[in-house]
Structures are given as C-alpha cells and as structure tokens.
Amino acid sequence: MSLLSSPDPAWPQQAITEVTRWQNADLPGLVEIHHIGSTSVPHLPAKPIIDLLPVFSDLDQMDAARPLIEALGYEWLGEFGLPGRRYVRKDDPATGKRIVQAHCYVQDSSEITRHLAFRDALRADPALRDAYAAEKTRCGNLHPNDYHAYGDCKSDWVAKAEAKVLEIMK
Numbered sequence: 001m002s003l004l005s006s007p008d009p010a011w012p013q014q015a016i017t018e019v020t021r022w023q024n025a026d027l028p029g030l031v032e033i034h035h036i037g038s039t040s041v042p043h044l045p046a047k048p049i050i051d052l053l054p055v056f057s058d059l060d061q062m063d064a065a066r067p068l069i070e071a072l073g074y075e076w077l078g079e080f081g082l083p084g085r086r087y088v089r090k091d092d093p094a095t096g097k098r099i100v101q102a103h104c105y106v107q108d109s110s111e112i113t114r115h116l117a118f119r120d121a122l123r124a125d126p127a128l129r130d131a132y133a134a135e136k137t138r139c140g141n142l143h144p145n146d147y148h149a150y151g152d153c154k155s156d157w158v159a160k161a162e163a164k165v166l167e168i169m170k
Contacts (some may be wrong), residue, residue: 001092003047003150005047006113009121011039011040014050018100019038022072022102026068028064029057029062029064029065029129030054030057030065032054033053033054036115037050038051038136040123041122043126043133046136046165049100050099050100051103051110052100052103053104054102054104055102057106059106059107064088075089075091084111085105086105087103088132094122103115113166117162117165117169118161118162135154135157139153
C-alpha cells in the first residue's frame with residue numbers, strides 16, 4: 001500500500017468546505033486561509049490529507065482561537081517543532097484517518113510566503129510538478145508505511161526547489 005493517492009479532483013472542494021467551516025466559526029484574528037500542499041496542486045499525487053494555512057493577525061489572537069478550533073474537531077498541538085506555528089489536525093471519527101491538518105501562522109510570516117510560493121510554482125510549472133511527483137513517488141515507494149520517513153526522504157528535494165522558487169521571486 002502506498003502513502004500516496006492519485007490526484008483527486010475532489011480535494012479542492014474538500015478544502016473549500018473546511019475553509020468555510022473555519023470562516024463560519026468567527027475565529028478571533030483570522031485574516032485568511034489558504035489551501036496548500038500537494039492536494040492544492042492539480043495533477044499531483046498526494047497523501048489524501050488536506051493542508052490548510054490559516055493566517056492570523058497576531059499570536060495572541062491565534063492562541064485565543066484555540067478553543068474554537070478545537071470545537072471544530074481539531075487536535076491542537078501547538079508549535080509542534082516549528083517556532084511561530086500552531087499545528088492542528090483533524091481525523092475522521094469513523095476511521096481514525098487524518099483528513100485535514102492546518103499550519104497556522106501570523107500574517108507576514110516568511111513561512112506563509114514559502115508555502116504559497118512553492119504551491120504557486122507547482123501549479124504554474126508542469127515540469128516542476130512532474131519532477132516533484134517523481135520524487136514523491138520514489139520516496140513513497142521507499143517508505144510505504146512511514147509518513148515521517150517519507151517526509152524526510154523528500155525534504156532535501158523540496159528545500160532546494162523552494163529555495164529556487166524564492167530566489168526567482170526576489
């Protein structure tokens with residue numbers, strides 16, 4: 001069994017549905033929410049987990065939103081290894097499988113720029129998207145049952161690709 005699923009045209013609608021839930025929750029300081037990650041790029045295989053990037057006005061507002069985010073069914077894990085981020089995840093109650101994860105940041109964070117630049121480059125450049133798909137497939141085949149090893153396997157490739165994209169943006 002592979003960690004990756006074939007591209008699913010339903011992923012963008014699933015993201016919109018979840019974004020709407022966040023927007024309707026009246027979260028303090030929520031500025032905007034982006035669909036990021038591989039499920040946000042047409043024709044790209046992905047782990048079937050929607051990645052969101054909620055942007056908040058400031059850290060205090062983001063932390064104040066915690067109870068409301070938890071009420072939406074998310075588990076709040078705090079920074080979870082990345083300073084300035086608040087990581088939350090939601091699993092399907094029936095299956096226990098992860099269905100959504102959100103990487104919350106304060107507006108003007110360089111992490112927002114990095115995520116959006118890479119997503120937009122993958123959407124705009126079929127050659128880059130196909131190269132990334134090949135790397136994801138290679139790592140998925142090497143680590144078919146281990147999300148962490150899969151992520152570690154492709155991390156150097158992603159870091160180099162992101163650096164190129166950010167350099168072009170300058």
